[in-house]
Amino acid sequence: MKQYIFTKAGNGKVIVTLSESYMDIKRSGIMNKVIRAKEYRLIHYKDILELKWKKSMGLLINGSIELVFDRNKKSNDNLDNIIYFATKNEIKMATEIKEFLEKKVSENQNRTADAAIRYFDELKKLKELYDLKIISKEEYEEKKSIYLK
Incomplete structure (x- = not known):
């Protein structure tokens, strides 16, 4: 298991933990309550259809990873599925997460x-x-x- 902690993107503290078959996202802080993000989310890789990677989103946020589960939903419908990052260190962590998730999504698509x-x-x-x-x-x-x- 590998754990990543994001704190600089202005959205409180977000802890992402990656295991072999699932990931979990734990959120805390006022901004997460304001945007009504779930405090805890367990996600199985087999449920992820694709990843959306966005960079340079403004002054406080350098980018995001969005997990897409249902192509019929608008991407802004569920902020629980987005991990924001701000600093160079967070960009590095987000890149590691993205690469790991892309591998897992690809493996699951091949199995299907x-x-x-x-x-x-x-x-x-x-x-x-x-x-x-x-x-x-x-x-x-x-x-x-x-x-x-």
């Missing part, structure tokens, strides 16, 4: 694609068994419904 291919192959074999009358229509439909869930 592999699973889809395996399911397709299983369905194909199942259909062949049905066509050869090795299994009944009921067995075929039952097993097919399991794979299509």
